Amino acid sequence: MNEQSGSEPPLRSWLERLSHALTGEPRDRSQLIELLRNANQRKLLDFDALGMIEGVLQVAEMQVRDIMIPRAQMDVVRRDATLMDILPTLIESAHSRFPVIGEDRDEVVGILLAKDLLRYLAPDCDEPFMMQEVLRPPVFVPESKRLNVLLREFRNSRNHMAIVVDEYSGVAGLVTIEDVLEQIVGEIDDEHDIVDYLSQIMPHANGRYTVKALTPMDEFNAYFQTSYNEDEFDTIGGFVVNRFGHVPKRGEELEIDQFRVHILRADNRRVHLLEIRHRENPA
Numbered sequence: 001m002n003e004q005s006g007s008e009p010p011l012r013s014w015l016e017r018l019s020h021a022l023t024g025e026p027r028d029r030s031q032l033i034e035l036l037r038n039a040n041q042r043k044l045l046d047f048d049a050l051g052m053i054e055g056v057l058q059v060a061e062m063q064v065r066d067i068m069i070p071r072a073q074m075d076v077v078r079r080d081a082t083l084m085d086i087l088p089t090l091i092e093s094a095h096s097r098f099p100v101i102g103e104d105r106d107e108v109v110g111i112l113l114a115k116d117l118l119r120y121l122a123p124d125c126d127e128p129f130m131m132q133e134v135l136r137p138p139v140f141v142p143e144s145k146r147l148n149v150l151l152r153e154f155r156n157s158r159n160h161m162a163i164v165v166d167e168y169s170g171v172a173g174l175v176t177i178e179d180v181l182e183q184i185v186g187e188i189d190d191e192h193d194i195v196d197y198l199s200q201i202m203p204h205a206n207g208r209y210t211v212k213a214l215t216p217m218d219e220f221n222a223y224f225q226t227s228y229n230e231d232e233f234d235t236i237g238g239f240v241v242n243r244f245g246h247v248p249k250r251g252e253e254l255e256i257d258q259f260r261v262h263i264l265r266a267d268n269r270r271v272h273l274l275e276i277r278h279r280e281n282p283a
Contacts, residue, residue, distance in 0.1 A: 051269070064164050112131075139161070141163070141164055162174065201220070208277050210273065
């Protein structure tokens with residue numbers, strides 16, 4: 001009996017492997033992804049669909065801290081700000097939602113929706129602006145929350161923004177529903193991301209440039225009078241990722257020769273948009 005009992009697990013294991021080989025069913029996530037990629041190679045699944053399916057699988061493993069906008073980069077409005085104080089921030093950032101803070105960024109008292117200010121800008125409006133009347137209650141989430149859980153909560157509550165807090169209840173950043181969806185479908189451009197969609201490189205004030213990661217290396221070289229290897233790298237995005245040594249996250253910076261490169265948009269698979277400035281004193 002003992003000998004028969006001891007031989008059952010190896011036999012069962014062998015039968016399981018044989019069954020898997022015959023059916024081709026994946027046993028874990030890595031085998032599932034491999035199966036999907038094989039389907040893509042056989043033209044049963046296009047690249048866009050494959051990317052979204054992989055994005056869905058990755059979202060289930062990612063946490064809010066992986067994609068949040070860091071506290072220092074949050075565009076905020078102060079609780080005691082007047083309407084005229086707020087308008088330049090709204091116009092420059094072109095966001096639709098803003099955290100409203102009290103004494104500092106750790107005191108988020110509400111969320112301001114840009115559309116709620118429209119009535120105060122109407123020519124016939126004589127109603128005085130009062131911040132407390134337009135504030136929406138803030139939603140707080142921990143850095144460790146899984147993105148798939150957050151997305152479900154966004155859908156159920158119809159909320160589009162959450163304030164991220166660390167283990168000490170301090171504000172660590174913010175996250176939006178767009179940030180989560182971009183992990184699945186890739187970058188979501190809106191009318192404010194890049195004004196001219198035909199332009200790969202856009203100059204701004206103070207020596208700042210917005211550069212699409214897909215800008216061909218020869219165009220980048222011609223624009224900035226550089227001579228980076230066009231045979232080794234097809235795009236500036238590929239070149240930047242190579243210099244980082246990994247796929248950088250939004251907010252990461254790196255000095256490359258005479259440039260300071262700041263990542264404006266990226267997901268866990270690729271870089272989408274860069275900010276490039278000339279360094280004042282390159283080595």
